[in-house]
Amino acid sequence: MYETVKPLLFKLEPETAHHVAECLLRSANVCPQVWEFFLSDAFVTHPILHQELFGTVFSNPIGLAAGFDKNATMIAGAKALGFGYTEIGTITPIRQAGNPKPRLFRHIDQESLQNAMGFNNDGLFLVQQRLEKRFPFPIPVGINIGKNKITPADEAIYDYTKLIRELHTYADYMVINISSPNTPGLRDLQNEQFISELFMRAKELSDTPMLLKIAPDMEVSQAVDVTAMAVEKGAEGIIATNTTVDYSLLSYPRDTGGISGKVLQEKSFALFDAVAAELYGKTTLISVGGIDSAEEAYRRIGAGASLVQVLSALIFKGPSLVREINLGLIDLLKQDGFASIGDAVGSRR
Numbered sequence: 001m002y003e004t005v006k007p008l009l010f011k012l013e014p015e016t017a018h019h020v021a022e023c024l025l026r027s028a029n030v031c032p033q034v035w036e037f038f039l040s041d042a043f044v045t046h047p048i049l050h051q052e053l054f055g056t057v058f059s060n061p062i063g064l065a066a067g068f069d070k071n072a073t074m075i076a077g078a079k080a081l082g083f084g085y086t087e088i089g090t091i092t093p094i095r096q097a098g099n100p101k102p103r104l105f106r107h108i109d110q111e112s113l114q115n116a117m118g119f120n121n122d123g124l125f126l127v128q129q130r131l132e133k134r135f136p137f138p139i140p141v142g143i144n145i146g147k148n149k150i151t152p153a154d155e156a157i158y159d160y161t162k163l164i165r166e167l168h169t170y171a172d173y174m175v176i177n178i179s180s181p182n183t184p185g186l187r188d189l190q191n192e193q194f195i196s197e198l199f200m201r202a203k204e205l206s207d208t209p210m211l212l213k214i215a216p217d218m219e220v221s222q223a224v225d226v227t228a229m230a231v232e233k234g235a236e237g238i239i240a241t242n243t244t245v246d247y248s249l250l251s252y253p254r255d256t257g258g259i260s261g262k263v264l265q266e267k268s269f270a271l272f273d274a275v276a277a278e279l280y281g282k283t284t285l286i287s288v289g290g291i292d293s294a295e296e297a298y299r300r301i302g303a304g305a306s307l308v309q310v311l312s313a314l315i316f317k318g319p320s321l322v323r324e325i326n327l328g329l330i331d332l333l334k335q336d337g338f339a340s341i342g343d344a345v346g347s348r349r
Contacts, residue, residue: 294328
């Protein structure tokens with residue numbers, strides 16, 4: 001069905017197509033009976049995929065990456081698509097419109113996206129209201145947080161601590177996002193001094209697990225040092241990676257924004273693998289970036305990822321992708337003799 005609809009969707013501007021998808025998925029909040037058909041087919045709950053992480057049960061390891069559901073409107077819809085968990089955001093304290101349009105571009109032949117969205121979101125107050133209305137959620141939810149564009153770097157910590165204070169009770173985990181390329185100066189916060197102070201303050205504010213998300217464009221040694229230090233200071237997980245500004249990966253790149261999708265696959269895996277070599281067994285690792293099949297998800301799991309996330313591949317391969325990955329993982333786990341996915345995590349280290 002998606003292959004029939006896809007050409008029509010791709011005639012729309014990418015951001016318009018996203019809004020169409022959001023409207024459909026939001027209906028799961030008010031008409032859950034309509035989505036029961038999709039749930040029975042898409043949501044894979046085989047016991048071999050179950051894991052307990054962050055004090056909650058994940059029915060399968062495939063999550064919807066941050067950036068799709070920016071405003072907490074599609075949590076029920078994410079489950080209907082088959083996701084075992086979802087990550088909303090990035091949320092900022094004050095509502096912001098983001099960067100000028102157009103700011104989202106498809107690279108169809110390379111199954112990749114380029115976005116310069118700029119943390120467009122409804123802001124803390126409205127998102128908090130939605131979360132309160134829908135809580136408790138049908139699947140685990142991570143909340144991805146960032147600073148406002150107008151907030152100076154030397155005041156950024158106040159944005160993050162405000163968001164933690166107000167949102168932590170709704171989250172199964174929270175993600176400190178200092179790795180998006182679309183907010184000026186944000187990646188400069190990927191330094192030991194800022195991260196150390198932020199995670200120490202976060203531990204004082206909340207018992208909710210706090211994770212750090214890093215960029216794929218960091219030097220390997222820097223990424224290892226920064227993530228190891230974050231874990232030492234209280235981070236309970238690392239997400240690798242965000243989008244890349246390595247425009248050499250695309251045949252015809254735009255001159256702005258971060259790249260996700262198929263072309264990011266190897267770059268993202270390489271940095272994840274380096275971080276996992278240092279931190280596997282010491283913290284929870286989540287891999288994201290170019291994951292588009294059961295085989296690729298399994299590669300990340302073998303390298304040390306307890307969870308993986310997809311986003312761009314969903315656009316190019318359609319909503320059946322999540323089911324296909326989970327069913328493929330079941331087969332791969334059984335072929336290799338694993339009784340559970342937890343046994344496979346880090347098995348190739």
